Structures are given as structure tokens and as C-alpha cells.
Amino acid sequence: MRYRVLPVTAFQQNCTLIWCDSTNEAALIDPGGEPARLLEAVAEEGLTLKKILLTHGHLDHVGATAELSQQQSLPIEGPHTADQYWIEALAQQAQMFGFAPVEGFTPDRWLEEGDKVALGELTLEVYHCPGHTPGHVIFYHPESRWAQVGDVLFKGSIGRTDFPGGNHQDLINAIQTKLFPLGDDVRFVPGHGPESTLGEERRTNPFVAGRAG
Numbered sequence: 001m002r003y004r005v006l007p008v009t010a011f012q013q014n015c016t017l018i019w020c021d022s023t024n025e026a027a028l029i030d031p032g033g034e035p036a037r038l039l040e041a042v043a044e045e046g047l048t049l050k051k052i053l054l055t056h057g058h059l060d061h062v063g064a065t066a067e068l069s070q071q072q073s074l075p076i077e078g079p080h081t082a083d084q085y086w087i088e089a090l091a092q093q094a095q096m097f098g099f100a101p102v103e104g105f106t107p108d109r110w111l112e113e114g115d116k117v118a119l120g121e122l123t124l125e126v127y128h129c130p131g132h133t134p135g136h137v138i139f140y141h142p143e144s145r146w147a148q149v150g151d152v153l154f155k156g157s158i159g160r161t162d163f164p165g166g167n168h169q170d171l172i173n174a175i176q177t178k179l180f181p182l183g184d185d186v187r188f189v190p191g192h193g194p195e196s197t198l199g200e201e202r203r204t205n206p207f208v209a210g211r212a213g
């Protein structure tokens with residue numbers, strides 16, 4: 001497994017280009033915007049784009065989904081169906097965040113806890129981690145000890161829970177019962193900002209430090 005983090009939009013949202021290094025089949029996780037730049041990276045690495053994966057329905061994470069999916073005939077997997085209302089409200093989200101209007105889309109596959117996502121010879125595990133949004137999922141590759149966690153957990157912080165449908169206790173529970181048990185050595189790409197490890201956050205993140213792992 002290999003990956004390259006490509007921050008996009010004014011929110012510097014981490015879109016991750018992830019690929020199987022035996023087949024060169026790739027996926028874009030959370031293509032929030034700047035589709036041309038994302039495709040450039042795919043071409044630079046010599047990859048074949050196979051699918052789009054979404055952690056949750058916020059505009060800065062899904063903004064380029066419809067365009068890329070149509071243009072490249074890519075299936076969309078994720079998030080959990082509980083985020084459908086965010087995806088249906090993309091027009092209002094664009095207005096709210098001052099983004100140009102974006103096209104709507106319907107995921108080809110809604111994801112649930114325990115689902116697996118195939119990419120070449122890789123299998124990513126899906127965990128449902130509500131709190132930031134009710135349908136937020138994270139993607140985990142056990143062999144690489146690597147996860148993309150969207151807006152659940154950041155280096156030194158956690159996701160906002162003041163949006164409609166957010167729930168602070170759910171978010172803490174998800175971090176404590178689903179992320180930390182994956183192991184201290186697991187490296188993760190958050191939805192925004194620098195990468196970290198689950199162990200570093202368990203020890204030093206003021207919002208969740210000291211909780212059982």
C-alpha cells in the first residue's frame with residue numbers, strides 16, 4: 001500500500017490518493033475539490049483510478065465527487081447512510097461555506113461497521129465512527145497499520161460536534177472504542193492538518209488523552 005496526501009480547498013482538507021503497489025489501482029479518499037489537481041497526481045504516479053471513498057458528507061470532503069465520478073466513471077463508496085442528509089444538502093453547504101455550487105451525487109455503496117473495501121490486492125476495513133457527523137466512517141489498512149480518519153481525530157484535537165446531527169459523547173466513544181484499540185503504532189491521516197499516530201494522541205491529545213487503548 002502506498003499513499004500521497006493532497007490538501008485541497010480553502011479548508012486544506014486532506015484528500016488521500018491511496019494505491020495498491022502490486023496492481024497500481026488507486027482510490028481517492030475524500031476528494032473535496034480541485035479535481036484537475038487530483039487527476040494530475042494520479043497521472044504523475046502512473047495509476048489507474050478505480051473508485052472514490054468518502055469518510056463523511058461534508059462539502060470540503062466530497063466537493064469534487066460528482067465531477068470525478070462522472071468524468072472518470074468511478075463508483076462512490078461511503079459514507080454511512082446516516083450522512084445522506086448532508087449529501088442531499090450539498091447546495092446549502094456550498095452557500096454556507098462560500099463555495100461555488102457543486103453537483104449532487106448518490107453513493108453506489110453506503111458503508112457500515114465491519115464492511116470491507118477492496119482496492120487491487122488491498123482490503124481496507126470500515127469502522128463507523130459517528131459524532132462529527134452521524135454517518136462518519138474511517139478506513140483502516142491493518143497490514144500497513146494505517147488509517148484515514150476524516151474529521152474524527154486530528155493531531156492534538158478532535159472533530160467539531162456543533163453541526164446539526166453532531167454528538168460530542170458519540171465522538172469520544174468512537175475514538176475510545178474503535179480507533180484507540182487499533183493500536184498505538186497506527187499512523188493516521190486526519191481530515192485536516194498533519195499526520196499523527198493513535199499512541200501519540202492517546203498520550204497527549206487534551207480531548208482524549210489518558211483514555212484506555
Ligand SMILES: [Zn+2]
Pocket residue numbers: 056058061132151
Ligand atoms: Zn467534516
Ligand SMILES: [Zn+2]
Pocket residue numbers: 013058060061151191192
Ligand atoms: Zn473537514
